[in-house]
Amino acid sequence: MTRLASFARMKEMMTLHYLEAKTTREKPIVWVTSGAPVEYVVAAGALPVYPENYAAMCAAGHQALSLLEAAEGQGASPDICSYARTDFGQDLLRGGPAGGLPPPRALVCATNICRTVVKWFEAVARKYRVPLFVVDMPFLHDGLTRDALDYVLRQFEALAGFLAAQTGRPFERERLLETVALSQETTALWRRTLDLCRSRPAPITALDAFVHIAPVVTLRGTPACRDYYEALFREVEGRVARREAAVPNERYRALWDNLPVWDRLRWFASFFDARGLAVAAATYPNSWAGMDRAVGAQGDDPIEALAGSYLSLYIHSGFEQRVATLVRLIEEFSLTGFIMHSNRSCKPYSVGMYGLREEVSRRTGVPGVVIEADQNDPRQFTEARTVTALEAFIESMEPLAG
Amino acid sequence: MFAFFHDAVADPLSRLADLRRKSGRPLIGVTPAYFPLEWIHAAGGLPVSFWGERIPISRADALLPPYCCPASRSILEIELAGLTAELSGWVFTSLCDTLVNLREIFRGISPRPALAFPIPLATDPGSRRARLEERIPRVLDDLARMTGKTATAGALAAASRLYGEIRRLQRRLYEIRRGRPRLVGARDFHAAIRAGFFLDPGEYRTRLEALLPALENAPEPKGARRPRVFLSGMVSPPEEVLGLLDRLGLDAADDDFADGGRMVSRPVFSPEDPVGSLYRVLFDGRPCPCLHLPGLDRADVFPQAVREAGAQGVLFLPMRCCEPDAFERPALTARLAERGIPALALEMDFETLHPESLRTRLEAFRDLLEEADR
Numbered sequence: 085m086t087r088l089a090s091f092a093r094m095k096e097m098m099t100l101h102y103l104e105a106k107t108t109r110e111k112p113i114v115w116v117t118s119g120a121p122v123e124y125v126v127a128a129g130a131l132p133v134y135p136e137n138y139a140a141m142c143a144a145g146h147q148a149l150s151l152l153e154a155a156e157g158q159g160a161s162p163d164i165c166s167y168a169r170t171d172f173g174q175d176l177l178r179g180g181p182a183g184g185l186p187p188p189r190a191l192v193c194a195t196n197i198c199r200t201v202v203k204w205f206e207a208v209a210r211k212y213r214v215p216l217f218v219v220d221m222p223f224l225h226d227g228l229t230r231d232a233l234d235y236v237l238r239q240f241e242a243l244a245g246f247l248a249a250q251t252g253r254p255f256e257r258e259r260l261l262e263t264v265a266l267s268q269e270t271t272a273l274w275r276r277t278l279d280l281c282r283s284r285p286a287p288i289t290a291l292d293a294f295v296h297i298a299p300v301v302t303l304r305g306t307p308a309c310r311d312y313y314e315a316l317f318r319e320v321e322g323r324v325a326r327r328e329a330a331v332p333n334e335r336y337r338a339l340w341d342n343l344p345v346w347d348r349l350r351w352f353a354s355f356f357d358a359r360g361l362a363v364a365a366a367t368y369p370n371s372w373a374g375m376d377r378a379v380g381a382q383g384d385d386p387i388e389a390l391a392g393s394y395l396s397l398y399i400h401s402g403f404e405q406r407v408a409t410l411v412r413l414i415e416e417f418s419l420t421g422f423i424m425h426s427n428r429s430c431k432p433y434s435v436g437m438y439g440l441r442e443e444v445s446r447r448t449g450v451p452g453v454v455i456e457a458d459q460n461d462p463r464q465f466t467e468a469r470t471v472t473a474l475e476a477f478i479e480s481m482e483p484l485a486g
Numbered sequence: 487m488f489a490f491f492h493d494a495v496a497d498p499l500s501r502l503a504d505l506r507r508k509s510g511r512p513l514i515g516v517t518p519a520y521f522p523l524e525w526i527h528a529a530g531g532l533p534v535s536f537w538g539e540r541i542p543i544s545r546a547d548a549l550l551p552p553y554c555c556p557a558s559r560s561i562l563e564i565e566l567a568g569l570t571a572e573l574s575g576w577v578f579t580s581l582c583d584t585l586v587n588l589r590e591i592f593r594g595i596s597p598r599p600a601l602a603f604p605i606p607l608a609t610d611p612g613s614r615r616a617r618l619e620e621r622i623p624r625v626l627d628d629l630a631r632m633t634g635k636t637a638t639a640g641a642l643a644a645a646s647r648l649y650g651e652i653r654r655l656q657r658r659l660y661e662i663r664r665g666r667p668r669l670v671g672a673r674d675f676h677a678a679i680r681a682g683f684f685l686d687p688g689e690y691r692t693r694l695e696a697l698l699p700a701l702e703n704a705p706e707p708k709g710a711r712r713p714r715v716f717l718s719g720m721v722s723p724p725e726e727v728l729g730l731l732d733r734l735g736l737d738a739a740d741d742d743f744a745d746g747g748r749m750v751s752r753p754v755f756s757p758e759d760p761v762g763s764l765y766r767v768l769f770d771g772r773p774c775p776c777l778h779l780p781g782l783d784r785a786d787v788f789p790q791a792v793r794e795a796g797a798q799g800v801l802f803l804p805m806r807c808c809e810p811d812a813f814e815r816p817a818l819t820a821r822l823a824e825r826g827i828p829a830l831a832l833e834m835d836f837e838t839l840h841p842e843s844l845r846t847r848l849e850a851f852r853d854l855l856e857e858a859d860r
């Protein structure tokens with residue numbers, strides 16, 4: 085993994101965030117999903133807490149397995165998303181790096197990543213007897229539409245009312261607009277940082293991006309988060325200027341599709357480093373990149389742009405759009421191949437992946453590989469099988485290697 | 487009494503050509519769940535609903551990973567195998583993540599149109615209603631493109647009456663079973679319900695009309711009292727499993743399958759109150775884990791449904807890899823345990839299922855219920 089000075093700052097930010105979440109008396113805790121319009125929660129003066137992010141932290145710190153087992157011991161089915169199972173486990177054992185999440189006062193979830201989160205948050209609402217607000221975002225089979233925007237905008241209005249009821253304070257639109265502006269600045273900086281990987285050699289890799297994603301997922305809409313991405317952008321830009329490579333002897337450049345295998349990030353990084361493979365692009369970190377420019381949103385209304393961005397997530401789009409995104413990334417980042425993580429936990433990301441691989445290869449002429457694993461459940465990862473698949477993949481990229 | 491229904495569900499795929507010819511209507515494949523079938527009929531089509539077939543999976547493996555449920559995999563398999571060539575199109579609801587994406591796969595592999603009907607999940611009721619209001623004419627337009635015929639107000643009213651009549655008859659069948667579960671075995675019962683997915687609705691109605699009085703007048707079967715169970719899951723299990731329940735002396739008194747009790751407990755669409763009735767079609771009746779119901783927790787009402795059925799225990803028959811169903815089971819089981827209602831869960835995997843392998847656990851469950859009844 086690339087050594088970045090920003091890493092220490094990010095760790096500190098995340099630690100402070102979880103510390104505040106565990107100790108705050110003024111701010112009501114609102115659990116949110118990663119695709120929820122968190123700007124409303126921040127603007128309402130509540131403190132958002134992301135169980136998905138916490139689950140990923142548990143896995144990256146190799147603490148997920150015991151949490152998964154604890155949840156399964158209480159009846160959670162291995163068929164459900166391992167983020168949810170990890171969350172149920174941390175709740176039972178008060179486990180993970182922060183010693184468990186603070187209990188929620190309310191829950192906000194959005195269906196733009198999956199419908200699974202509705203079931204997950206319903207279970208949390210049942211346990212803590214707290215209200216749940218679902219922002220339903222229709223799947224965009226054929227791109228962003230006016231009716232989808234109207235449906236979401238109407239729900240945003242209702243969300244403001246819901247949050248005002250939870251905090252006991254009127255919802256301030258001015259504050260929302262400030263938060264949205266900060267969020268847009270932050271995600272624009274994140275996009276520019278990711279776009280720096282178009283350079284050869286790539287200054288950082290997608291595996292680094294997976295690590296540095298935490299603040300933009302968790303704290304977007306705050307000045308500290310914007311400042312952090314400003315600093316990160318400058319640091320990565322400096323690396324590009326100095327031609328500092330993330331991967332020594334970069335020879336191949338690939339894309340990673342789907343969530344990472346959190347507890348194997350270092351393993352993948354070493355494997356790719358040893359073979360000169362820079363994972364220069366990924367679809368997942370882009371989910372929080374460039375929320376300042378929703379395709380199809382009309383006018384200059386920042387709330388409409390926000391709704392458009394949340395609706396237009398890669399994972400929430402029809403296959404034609406997904407193929408177009410993959411083809412664009414392959415071209416723009418001069419990639420020699422793509423890796424698709426068939427993620428047992430995440431059906432919305434993984435269903436249809438085999439077909440997408442064929443279509444993208446057909447259109448671009450670059451090879452793709454599908455590896456079977458799970459973002460948070462280490463029992464689904466088979467090292468030998470993965471090595472064999474990746475070795476063959478790297479060999480198939482040889483004719484395109486730089 | 488049930489031979490006709492068993493015949494209708496025995497090999498529905500081989501009868502599609504016949505059905506199309508006899509009805510003179512384009513056949514529209516319907517995936518799970520809650521799409522108003524009366525819309526298809528009003529648009530001049532004939533709906534045939536697929537809930538998962540027990541066929542070996544070979545082609546679907548290349549497109550849908552094994553961690554997807556057997557229902558979705560088998561629906562893809564029949565399409566890829568060309569067994570659904572008689573269909574003029576498919577309709578999909580946004581029931582779960584798998585189906586939303588399966589529709590995208592179908593768009594890539596099938597020459598036929600695949601209509602999408604998103605079921606709103608917004609907590610805000612105003613947004614939900616506004617969304618339904620906006621969607622109804624669009625979906626009807628899409629259907630018209632599929633069948634070549636617009637669903638007029640008159641056709642919608644006629645279809646609503648026909649399907650409403652069927653619903654009434656199906657509910658009566660449920661009532662008879664609840665009252666006398668011994669009389670109607672699980673295998674026969676679900677054949678009678680499922681047959682409606684593969685028959686012309688007019689004919690189906692006539693057959694149900696003939697069945698119900700015959701059942702009502704039938705004498706009570708002799709023999710000792712048998713334990714009553716409530717069956718729960720996304721989709722009713724294969725007929726071999728239902729037959730095994732009958733043979734082992736477990737009387738199914740009621741169920742909440744999406745292709746059973748959940749469907750039958752819902753009203754049908756009414757053109758007189760399009761938004762209100764569609765709202766009820768989707769969100770009233772037995773709660774479904776795939777649908778978010780603000781203010782209603784399925785776990786709170788589930789034990790009551792079991793009690794009302796006079797069931798002594800619950801048999802969960804979850805489909806492998808069905809996430810929405812799996813999420814709710816611990817809460818349901820816990821609520822049942824609080825009330826002293828025993829439950830057993832047996833995973834249904836259409837792809838590998840050997841019903842006889844369930845025998846020992848089912849016998850033990852039956853013995854437990856008998857013991858508790860003494």
Ligand code: SF4
Pocket residue numbers: 136165166167168197198199200201343429430431432433459
């Ligand atoms: S990993 Fe996939 S299924 Fe799980 S919460 Fe995230 S988007 Fe949903």
Ligand code: SF4
Pocket residue numbers: 518555556557558581582583584585720721776805807808809810811
């Ligand atoms: S069985 Fe479950 S996962 Fe499968 S299609 Fe039905 S709701 Fe979706």
